[in-house]
Amino acid sequence: MKKETSSMKQNRFIANTIVHIILSIMAIVWLFPVFWIISESFNAGATSGSDSFLPTGFTLDNYIKLFTDTSQFFFVKWFFNTLFVAVGTCLLSTFYVLCVSYTLSRLRFKARKTLMNIGLVLNMFPGFMSMIAVYYILKGIGISESLTSLIFVYSAGQALNYHIAKGFFDTIPRAIDEAAWIDGATRFQVFYKITVPLSKPILIYTVLTSFMAPWLDFIFAKVILGTNYKKYTVAIGLWTMMQKEYVDTWYGRFTAAAVIISIPISLLFLFMQKYYVEGMSAGAVKG
Amino acid sequence: MNQIKNSFSKIFGLLKDAWEYGDSATKLSFFVLGLGNIARKQIVKGLIFLAMEIGFIFYMAMFGVAALSHFDDLGTKVPHREINAAGTAYINVPGDNSMLMLLAAAVAIMVIIFFVVVWYNNIKCAYQALLDYQMGRKLMNFKEELADYFDKKLHFTMLMLPVLSILVFNILPIFYMILIAFTNFDQSHQPPGHVFDWVGLKNFAAMMNFNGKIGRTFWPILEWTFIWAIFATFMNYIFGMLLAIIINRKGTKFKAFWRTCFVITIAIPQFVSLLLMGHMLSDGGPMNGTLLSLGLINKPILFLSSKMAARITIIVVNLWVGMPYTMLVTTGILQNIPSDLYESARVDGANANTIFWKITLPYMLFVTTPKLITDFVGNINNFNVIFFLSNGGPMTPEYYQSGYTDLLVTWLYKLTVNSKDYCFASVIGIFVFVISATVSLITYRNTASYKDEEGFS
Numbered sequence: 001m002k003k004e005t006s007s008m009k010q011n012r013f014i015a016n017t018i019v020h021i022i023l024s025i026m027a028i029v030w031l032f033p034v035f036w037i038i039s040e041s042f043n044a045g046a047t048s049g050s051d052s053f054l055p056t057g058f059t060l061d062n063y064i065k066l067f068t069d070t071s072q073f074f075f076v077k078w079f080f081n082t083l084f085v086a087v088g089t090c091l092l093s094t095f096y097v098l099c100v101s102y103t104l105s106r107l108r109f110k111a112r113k114t115l116m117n118i119g120l121v122l123n124m125f126p127g128f129m130s131m132i133a134v135y136y137i138l139k140g141i142g143i144s145e146s147l148t149s150l151i152f153v154y155s156a157g158q159a160l161n162y163h164i165a166k167g168f169f170d171t172i173p174r175a176i177d178e179a180a181w182i183d184g185a186t187r188f189q190v191f192y193k194i195t196v197p198l199s200k201p202i203l204i205y206t207v208l209t210s211f212m213a214p215w216l217d218f219i220f221a222k223v224i225l226g227t228n229y230k231k232y233t234v235a236i237g238l239w240t241m242m243q244k245e246y247v248d249t250w251y252g253r254f255t256a257a258a259v260i261i262s263i264p265i266s267l268l269f270l271f272m273q274k275y276y277v278e279g280m281s282a283g284a285v286k287g
Numbered sequence: 288m289n290q291i292k293n294s295f296s297k298i299f300g301l302l303k304d305a306w307e308y309g310d311s312a313t314k315l316s317f318f319v320l321g322l323g324n325i326a327r328k329q330i331v332k333g334l335i336f337l338a339m340e341i342g343f344i345f346y347m348a349m350f351g352v353a354a355l356s357h358f359d360d361l362g363t364k365v366p367h368r369e370i371n372a373a374g375t376a377y378i379n380v381p382g383d384n385s386m387l388m389l390l391a392a393a394v395a396i397m398v399i400i401f402f403v404v405v406w407y408n409n410i411k412c413a414y415q416a417l418l419d420y421q422m423g424r425k426l427m428n429f430k431e432e433l434a435d436y437f438d439k440k441l442h443f444t445m446l447m448l449p450v451l452s453i454l455v456f457n458i459l460p461i462f463y464m465i466l467i468a469f470t471n472f473d474q475s476h477q478p479p480g481h482v483f484d485w486v487g488l489k490n491f492a493a494m495m496n497f498n499g500k501i502g503r504t505f506w507p508i509l510e511w512t513f514i515w516a517i518f519a520t521f522m523n524y525i526f527g528m529l530l531a532i533i534i535n536r537k538g539t540k541f542k543a544f545w546r547t548c549f550v551i552t553i554a555i556p557q558f559v560s561l562l563l564m565g566h567m568l569s570d571g572g573p574m575n576g577t578l579l580s581l582g583l584i585n586k587p588i589l590f591l592s593s594k595m596a597a598r599i600t601i602i603v604v605n606l607w608v609g610m611p612y613t614m615l616v617t618t619g620i621l622q623n624i625p626s627d628l629y630e631s632a633r634v635d636g637a638n639a640n641t642i643f644w645k646i647t648l649p650y651m652l653f654v655t656t657p658k659l660i661t662d663f664v665g666n667i668n669n670f671n672v673i674f675f676l677s678n679g680g681p682m683t684p685e686y687y688q689s690g691y692t693d694l695l696v697t698w699l700y701k702l703t704v705n706s707k708d709y710c711f712a713s714v715i716g717i718f719v720f721v722i723s724a725t726v727s728l729i730t731y732r733n734t735a736s737y738k739d740e741e742g743f744s
Binding site: 012019023027036048095096103107109115129216238242254258265 | 386438446464563573577
C-alpha cells in the first residue's frame with residue numbers, strides 16, 4: 001500500500017468539495033418548484049399573472065376558500081370521488097393482478113405462452129387510443145359518466161401490468177409448491193395458504209400502485225367523466241382550474257389543492273420506494 | 288408460425304376423430320351442444336353447454352344477425368323528414384348510427400368467436416367422455432369437476448374474471464379502433480346526422496402522403512417524436528446514472544439526504560409539477576419576470592412559445608422529471624455490483640478511474656439495457672410531459688390540429704378529443720403500436736428473463 005501523500009489528501013478534499021457544491025446546487029434546482037408551490041399556496045398576492053417568485057404576504061385564504069367555496073367546483077367532493085375510485089380500483093385490480101401473475105408464474109397450462117404474448121401485444125397499443133370506444137361500451141352497459149366505470153377501466157388496465165408481480169412469484173422456489181401437492185394440497189390451497197402469505201412485499205406494492213393510479217390518471221377520467229364537474233377526480237379537477245377560463249380566479253386555490261394532494265401521495269411513494277426499486281432492479285438484473 | 292400450424296392441425300384432427308369414431312351422441316353434439324355429456328350422465332355439464340348454445344342462438348336472432356347485416360355498409364340512411372303513411376304530416380325519420388352499428392358488429396364478431404371456442408370445447412368434452420366410457424374409466428361427476436377447477440384447472444378459474452374484463456375494456460375497444468382506421472369516421476362524418484363508410488387504406492395513404500394536409504403533419508411529428516425519444520431517454524439515462532454515481536461515491540457525505548431531495552420530486556404528481564412548470568415558464572411568468580428584474584435579459588425568453596426554445600425547454604424539464612427515476616434504479620444496481628469484482632481489481636492494482644471505466648460502467652450498461660429500451664418506448668408514448676407542460680404548443684397552421692412539440696400520442700389525443708377525427712387517430716395508434724412492437728420485440732425476446740423465467744428458482 002502506498003502511503004497517502006498530503007497532495008493526494010488535498011486533491012481528495014477539493015474533489016469532495018466540488019461534488020458537494022454540485023449536489024447542493026442541483027438539490028436547490030430540483031426542490032425549487034416544490035418550495036415555490038408551497039409558498040404560493042400561502043401567498044396573499046398569488047395570481048396567475050404574477051411575474052415574481054417572491055410572496056407578497058401571508059394568507060390562509062386559498063385553503064379556506066378551497067374547502068368552503070362550493071359555488072362552482074367542490075374540491076372536497078372531488079377528493080372523496082377520487083378516494084372512492086382509488087379504494088375500488090385498489091381492491092379489484094389487486095385481485096386481478098394477483099390472479100394473473102400467480103397463474104402465469106406458478107401454474108403450467110397449454111395456453112400460457114400464448115396468453116403472455118397476447119398481453120405483450122395489447123400493452124404495445126397506446127392505452128388511450130381506444131378511449132372513445134371504451135366510452136361507448138360503457139354507455140352501452142349503461143354506466144358511462146360514473147365513478148364505478150372508472151374502477152372497471154383502471155382495473156382492466158392494471159390486470160395487464162402483472163410483470164413485476166410475476167417476476168416476484170418466479171423467485172419463490174417451485175419445490176415448495178410441489179411438496180405441498182405431494183402432501184395432497186390442491187393448487188388453490190397452495191395459492192392462499194402458502195403463496196399469498198409469502199408475498200407480502202409484492203402485495204403491498206400492488207395495493208399501493210393501484211391505489212395511486214386514480215389520483216394521477218388524467219386521460220381516461222377526462223374522457224369518461226366528460227363535463228360533469230360533480231363527478232370529477234382531483235387530477236382533472238386541478239387541470240380544469242389551470243385552464244384559461246378558470247386560471248384567473250382559481251390559481252391560488254390550485255396551489256393549495258396541489259399541496260394538499262401531493263402530501264399523501266408523496267408519503268405513499270416514499271414509503272413504497274423500496275418496493276419500487278426492488279421490482280425495477282429485480283427485472284433489470286435478470287435481464 | 289410452425290406452432291400455429293401445429294395447433295391448427297391438432298384442432299382439426301380432434302374434430303375429425305370425433306366425427307369419425309364418435310357415437311351418435313357425440314356426433315349430435317356437433318349440432319346440439321352438451322348432448323355428448325348428457326348421454327354420459329354428466330347432466331349439469333351438458334346443460335351448461337346447451338344453455339350457452341340457446342343463449343347464443345337467442346343473441347344472434349335478437350341482435351347478432353341485425354348487427355352483422357350492416358357490417359358491410361355501416362348504415363346508409365341519414366336523418367330526414369318525410370310524409371307519414373297517411374300523407375297528412377311530415378315526420379322526422381332518424382338516420383342510421385354508423386358508430387353504434389360498427390360497435391354492435393364488432394361485439395357480434397367477438398361473440399361468434401367466443402361461441403366457436405365453446406363449441407370446440409363441447410366436442411372435445413363429449414369425445415373425451417366417450418373415450419373414458421369406452422376405456423371403462425370412471426367419469427367425473429359435477430361436484431368433482433367443480434373441485435377440479437380449484438386444482439388442476441385452477442388457471443381457468445383464476446384467469447376468468449381478469450380475462451373477461453380485459454376482453455371488454457381492452458381487446459374489444461382496440462379491435463373496434465382498428466376497424467375505425469379503415470373507415471372515414473372524421474369530423475365531417477359524425478353520427479347521428481351523418482353516416483360513415485369503409486374507405487380501405489385511404490387513411491394510411493393520407494398519412495404517408497407528403498403533400499396532403501395530414502401527411503404534412505405526420506412526418507414532422509414522427510421526426511420530432513424520435514428526436515424527443517432519443518434525447519429524453521439517453522440524457523436521462525446518462526445524467527441520472529452520473530447523479531447516482533456521484534451520490535454513491537465514497538467521499539460523498541449525507542447520501543440518504545441527497546437521495547431524498549431528488550426522490551421527493553418523483554413523489555409529486557406529474558400533473559401538479561408540470562402544470563406549475565408550464566405556468567412558471569410562460570412568457571409573462573415568474574421565470575421571465577425574475578430574469579428581467581435582475582437585468583439578465585431585456586426581453587422575455589419565449590420558453591414555450593417558439594419552436595426551438597419550446598423543444599429545448601421540454602427536453603430540459605424532462606431531465607428534472609426523469610433523472611431522479613434513473614438515479615433511484617441505478618442506485619439499487621450500483622449497490623448490487625458484486626464486491627469481489629472490485630476487490631480483485633484492487634488486488635491487481637487498478638485505480639479508481641480504471642475501476643470505473645472497466646467495471647462499474649460496463650456492468651451498469653449490461654444490466655440496464657432492458658431498462659433503456661423500455662424507457663425509449665415509454666418516451667415515444669410520453670403523454671404527460673408534453674401535454675401538461677406545453678400542450679403541444681406553439682400551435683402552427685402548418686400542422687393539422689397540432690403544434691411543434693406534439694408527439695404522435697398527444698396528436699392522437701387531440702384528434703380524438705378536440706377535432707373528433709377518429710379514423711386518423713386510429714391510424715396513428717396503429718403506427719405507434721408498430722413502432723413500439725418492433726423496438727421491443729427485437730430486444731425483449733432476447734432478454735434472459737423472457738427466455739429463462741425460472742432462472743432464479
